Amino acid sequence: MFGVVVAVFFLLRMVPGDPAAMILGERATPASLAALRQQLGLDLPLWQQFIDFLARVVTQFDTGDSLVSGVSTRELVxxxxxxxxxxxxxxxxxxxxxxxxxxxxxxxxxxxxxxxxxxxxxxxxxxxxxxxxxxxxxxxxxxxxxxxxxxxxxxxxxxxxxxxxxxxxxxxxxxxxxxxxxxxxxxxxxxxxxxxxxxxxxxxxxxxxxxxxxxxxxxxxxxxxxxxxxxxxxxxxxxxxxxxxxxxxxxxxxxxxxxxxxxxxxxxxxxxxxxxxxxxxxxxxxxxxxxxxxxxxxxxxxxxxxxx
Structure with missing residues (x-):
């Protein structure tokens, strides 16, 4: 289980593509992209993102809110x-x-x-x-x-x-x-x-x-x-x-x-x-x-x- 948690976290972040750009579209300005990354926590260091992710999995059995709809992943699943x-x-x-x-x-x-x-x-x-x-x-x-x-x-x-x-x-x-x-x-x-x-x-x-x-x-x-x-x-x-x-x-x-x-x-x-x-x-x-x-x-x- 722990191996799955580590794998899905790091492997997904190796895939090319910016979630903020996918959400805002091609005409988004650099300022709006930076603001959305900060709102979603994507501007944090990778190790800090992983600690926050692991803490939420252990305490709430949830991997976070959807970046697109804002709904809890647990609810969607x-x-x-x-x-x-x-x-x-x-x-x-x-x-x-x-x-x-x-x-x-x-x-x-x-x-x-x-x-x-x-x-x-x-x-x-x-x-x-x-x-x-x-x-x-x-x-x-x-x-x-x-x-x-x-x-x-x-x-x-x-x-x-x-x-x-x-x-x-x-x-x-x-x-x-x-x-x-x-x-x-x-x-x-x-x-x-x-x-x-x-x-x-x-x-x-x-x-x-x-x-x-x-x-x-x-x-x-x-x-x-x-x-x-x-x-x-x-x-x-x-x-x-x-x-x-x-x-x-x-x-x-x-x-x-x-x-x-x-x-x-x-x-x-x-x-x-x-x-x-x-x-x-x-x-x-x-x-x-x-x-x-x-x-x-x-x-x-x-x-x-x-x-x-």
Whole structure:
């Protein structure tokens, strides 16, 4: 988190462009530019700007007021966050719904035609950028079939989910290929394990073996992979929002970058970093629930001559 705070502060100030000139326009006089820089605190030494920025982050969890609108960054982020979080949550659900059946189909028919097909399709999907997937989905499901809106978020009953489905599907199609490959490899390994053979010899039903033992053991590495790809998921969401014209954090981020609105860009990056940390922590907790061995502390070695 601290590394993100340092990076977003200093890297943004290395980008060419004067925020005061962006706000006032090309016809601004040097006196008005200097007055605005003083008002915004841009005339202070860089180290002092960083100390003020860090103090505000720690005490208020805010990166400052927008240089363009004057609104608090925290308020701007919280206004747009529900839409972006909705896309993230829906994309995770769709990625799981896509990955689990395909991985199961491939693992139960190793080296069959279904297995080869499932292994080829994700490899092709990984080479397609998210904005291209989003455009294809718009052309097929929104323009040709008219099942979903082309862009924006509706306000009627069920419209928000209907509007966010295609953006979430685009992100899920980009996230699912590595999950399919990881889960398939784990399922193949677990299906060949000795305890599965023992359960079958004890005439335990295949359904119970699959859902009670195989999937539970194979899900932990895939869950870890999903948490690692959280940054990719969030970054893909921000890009897809721009393609579908959704007024979320992605739109706010690109607008702020174009206007050199440092506080807002820093705020979006900081809150996204917080989300990555939370999701990674949650994935670790879920892994402990799925595999009790992860919750058991390693035994502390004792000296041979120590009293019992």
């Amino acid at each position: 919280f206004q747009r966050a529900p839409v972006s979080l909705g896309i993230v949550a829906l994309a995770v659900a769709l990625a799981i719904l896509i990955a689990v059946p395909l991985a199961l189909t491939a693992a139960r028919r190793v080296d069959g035609w279904a297995d080869h097909l499932v292994r080829i399709l994700p490899a092709a999907g990984m080479g397609m950028p998210l904005f291209w997937i989003g455009l294809l989905l718009i052309i097929l499901f929104a323009v040709q079939l008219r099942w979903f809106p082309v862009g924006g978020v509706g306000s009627g009953p069920g419209e928000p989910i209907r509007s966010l489905f295609l953006p979430a599907l685009a992100v899920a199609l980009g996230l699912a290929p590595p999950l399919i490959r990881s889960l398939r490899a784990q399922l193949v390994e677990v299906f060949d394990a000795d305890f599965v053979t023992t359960l079958r010899a004890a005439r335990v039903s295949e359904r119970r073996i699959l859902f009670g033992h195989v999937l539970r053991n194979a899900a932990v590495p895939s869950l870890t992979l999903l948490s690692v790809n959280t940054a990719y998921l969030i970054g893909g969401t921000l890009v897809v929002e721009k393609v579908f014209g959704i007024n979320g954090l992605g739109t706010l981020l690109f607008q702020s970058i174009g206007s050199r609105d440092f506080p807002v860009v820093q705020g979006v990056a900081l809150y996204c970093a917080v989300l990555v940390v939370l999701v990674t922590t949650l994935a670790g907790l879920l892994s402990g629930l799925l595999d009790p061995r992860l919750r058991v502390a390693a035994p502390v070695p004792r000296n041979q001559g120590s009293p019992q």
